[in-house]
Amino acid sequence: MEKCSICGREYPEAALKKMVQISGRKAYLNKICPACQAIVLNNPNYYYLEENKKNG
């Protein structure tokens, strides 16, 4: 179980999405639960981290 970076609730790791939060010129990696993903998707400072590289 891992904690959601936003709400702090614990979720199975597979349920958490890695998202990058841009703050100023820095980027922070957050793990975000499904409920909070719906919130941060409306926030332009958050991006999904693409873990699977396609064709290099």
Ligand SMILES: [Zn+2]
């Ligand atoms: Zn959450």
